[in-house]
Amino acid sequence: MIADIVVMASEGVPAWILAAGPAGGAATYWALYRYYRNTDKSHAYERDTLITAQPVSGSQEKVDHISRTRDSDIDGDNSSNYRQRVRRMG
Amino acid sequence: MASEPPPGPSERDPDAPVFDGPPLSLEEELAAARAEPEPGPSIDMVNESLADGVNRCPKCGSTDVRQRASTGQLICLFCRHEWQESRVEEEFGLGVGIDELEGTVIAGGAEEISSDDDVITMTCTGCGADVVVDTAHAMNARCHWCRHTLNVNQRTPNGAVPDAVLPFRLTHAEAVEKIREFASKRRLFAHPRFKKEFVPENVLGVYLPYLVIDARAEASYAGVGEVQTRRWTEKSGDNTTTYYAADVYRVDRSVAFTVDDLTVEGAADRANFDGSTTNNIVNTVLPFDTKNAVKWNSSYLVGFTSEKRDLDVVELEPVLEDQLLSIGRSQVEGSLSQFDRGVRWEGEKVDVGGSRWVSMYLPVWLYSYYQENTKMLHYIAVNARTGETMGSVPVSQPRLIFAALTVGTFLEGIAGWILVASA
Numbered sequence: 001m002i003a004d005i006v007v008m009a010s011e012g013v014p015a016w017i018l019a020a021g022p023a024g025g026a027a028t029y030w031a032l033y034r035y036y037r038n039t040d041k042s043h044a045y046e047r048d049t050l051i052t053a054q055p056v057s058g059s060q061e062k063v064d065h066i067s068r069t070r071d072s073d074i075d076g077d078n079s080s081n082y083r084q085r086v087r088r089m090g
Numbered sequence: 091m092a093s094e095p096p097p098g099p100s101e102r103d104p105d106a107p108v109f110d111g112p113p114l115s116l117e118e119e120l121a122a123a124r125a126e127p128e129p130g131p132s133i134d135m136v137n138e139s140l141a142d143g144v145n146r147c148p149k150c151g152s153t154d155v156r157q158r159a160s161t162g163q164l165i166c167l168f169c170r171h172e173w174q175e176s177r178v179e180e181e182f183g184l185g186v187g188i189d190e191l192e193g194t195v196i197a198g199g200a201e202e203i204s205s206d207d208d209v210i211t212m213t214c215t216g217c218g219a220d221v222v223v224d225t226a227h228a229m230n231a232r233c234h235w236c237r238h239t240l241n242v243n244q245r246t247p248n249g250a251v252p253d254a255v256l257p258f259r260l261t262h263a264e265a266v267e268k269i270r271e272f273a274s275k276r277r278l279f280a281h282p283r284f285k286k287e288f289v290p291e292n293v294l295g296v297y298l299p300y301l302v303i304d305a306r307a308e309a310s311y312a313g314v315g316e317v318q319t320r321r322w323t324e325k326s327g328d329n330t331t332t333y334y335a336a337d338v339y340r341v342d343r344s345v346a347f348t349v350d351d352l353t354v355e356g357a358a359d360r361a362n363f364d365g366s367t368t369n370n371i372v373n374t375v376l377p378f379d380t381k382n383a384v385k386w387n388s389s390y391l392v393g394f395t396s397e398k399r400d401l402d403v404v405e406l407e408p409v410l411e412d413q414l415l416s417i418g419r420s421q422v423e424g425s426l427s428q429f430d431r432g433v434r435w436e437g438e439k440v441d442v443g444g445s446r447w448v449s450m451y452l453p454v455w456l457y458s459y460y461q462e463n464t465k466m467l468h469y470i471a472v473n474a475r476t477g478e479t480m481g482s483v484p485v486s487q488p489r490l491i492f493a494a495l496t497v498g499t500f501l502e503g504i505a506g507w508i509l510v511a512s513a
Contacts, residue, residue, distance in 0.1 A: 013508055013509055013512040015509075017505045017508060017509060018502070018505050018506070018509070020501045020502065020504070020505040021498045021499065021501045021502025021503075021505060022498060022502075023501075024497050024498050024500075024501035024502075025494040025495060025497055025498025025499075025501075026494065026498075028493055028494045028497040028498070029490055029491070029493075029494035032279055032485070032490055032493060032494075033485060033490060035276065036276050036279060036280065036482075036483045036484075036485045037368075037482050037483065037484075037485065038370070038371060038374070038480060038481065038482055039365065039370065039482075041370055041371070041374040041480060042363070042370050042373050042374055043353075043373045043374055043375075043376035043377065045352060045353075045376070045377075045413055045416070045417065046416055046417050046419075046420040047420070048376070048377045049349050049350070049351065049352050049377065049417065050349065050350035050351060051347055051348070051349050051350075051417060051421070052188075052189070052347060052348045052350075053345055053346070053347035053421045054345060054346040054347065055345075056343055056344070056345045056421065056422050056424070056425040057343070057344055057345070058341065058342045058343035058344060058422070058425065059341075059342050060315065060339040060340065060341045060342070061339060061340045062337055062338070062339050063338055063339065063340045064337075064338035065319075065335070065336070065337055065338065066316070066334075066335060066336045066337075066338060067335050068333050068334075068335060069333065069334050069335075069336070070331065070332070070333060070334070071334065072332070072334060072431075073316075073431045073432045074314070074315070074316045074429075074431045074432040074433065074434055075434065076434045077431075077432030077433065077434055078433075078434055078435055079419075079423055079426055079429075079432060079433040079434075079435065080423060082416040082417075082419040082420045082423075083412075083416050085412065085415065085438070086313075086435050086436055086437060086438055087436060087437045087438070088437070088438065088439060089310065089312065089437040089438060089439040090439075
């Protein structure tokens with residue numbers, strides 16, 4: 001069976017397409033569970049509070065160069081995950 | 091506020107150094123440096139026109155006063171006169187001066203809780219009988235002898251009397267309709283017992299305690315950002331692989347900002363957001379139009395239940411800092427567009443220059459359902475000002491798993507068919 005799949009995969013359609021069933025089932029479960037239980041919801045105070053901000057200040061300095069990587073983005077990008085706390089600076 | 095001139099001889103040279111006693115020893119200097127800061131200024135928001143006991147209608151003197159949901163005003167049930175308390179926003183200048191706040195300013199109703207005694211005994215000013223009020227759940231009681239409504243208006247040391255109250259706007263019927271609409275969209279996979287026992291008319295109007303915070307802060311962040319410099323593909327056999335080259339930058343950002351009316355839970359039971367509770371549901375119906383909150387008058391609570399505050403400002407300061415850090419992060423995000431491979435923040439800091447804390451009772455229509463098999467209390471909550479509705483509906487696991495298996499099998503069938511067809 002696996003040998004057959006490998007043979008088929010080599011002919012154009014990748015074998016991971018067979019993961020569509022389990023992945024689709026799990027996604028259905030979680031989508032429905034979240035729609036009913038709303039466990040992921042909370043007050044979006046970053047958006048819904050009256051905030052008056054001064055212009056953002058800051059700097060950037062080139063420290064390194066990556067000449068060849070297969071990653072399409074930085075490891076651990078948390079710039080849009082506002083609520084993920086990181087180390088507190090002194 | 092201008093400070094009083096210091097007492098003393100007025101002919102003293104103002105430029106001369108002031109003698110304030112012999113110099114302190116090193117130990118005394120260190121002890122003074124380590125000492126707790128002086129308590130900041132506070133705002134006294136007691137409603138002077140009311141005393142504990144009976145709130146009388148200003149026109150006819152009846153004490154049968156309650157809030158009329160359709161107008162948001164207090165109404166005398168005897169003569170139908172309607173009136174309202176003034177907004178605290180203007181009365182106490184809460185919307186102004188946020189960018190000049192210094193230290194921690196705590197309004198009278200948000201001060202430290204010094205007693206956990208919930209039961210207050212009041213003497214009815216109508217007939218002299220002693221009437222007991224359990225302030226953990228209610229701020230009014232009916233005198234069982236003369237039927238006057240008695241009100242707790244004066245500050246209590248147990249945190250039950252807030253600075254302000256935001257009256258209910260949605261009526262019971264409107265809340266029932268919102269809850270019915272919310273649940274009817276979630277019928278198919280709902281737990282059968284929940285559906286059988288669903289009676290939205292049992293929704294309760296509750297005043298929940300919140301602390302409403304104005305703050306001035308500066309947040310700083312440090313991290314690493316990457317800018318893509320090149321992208322290319324390499325072919326090995328039949329496979330092609332995409333590779334990237336990037337410049338790595340050390341990134342620093344800081345932003346100063348003020349927040350107006352940030353609202354946090356004032357009851358410990360509601361402030362716990364781990365997965366074992368559905369407290370996030372009640373949190374989600376925030377925000378309220380807190381600018382419309384009025385001076386405390388417990389007549390607004392007649393017919394509703396209330397939950398008293400049991401968290402102090404000191405306990406909530408870490409929550410404020412956490413939220414300010416998140417707000418700062420959202421503010422600096424717009425300045426990161428050049429880093430097309432993203433930014434990873436590694437350090438952060440917030441300096442709260444000043445904050446002002448006001449305690450409020452905010453109105454929520456709450457439908458609760460206790461699921462026995464999982465021992466979980468589910469809520470459907472309606473913001474009684476904006477009508478925003480959020481809820482947690484217990485699910486039927488067998489139905490959910492059946493649906494997931496059906497979809498999974500269907501997708502697997504299509505995938506198999508594609509594989510076979512392309513063979």
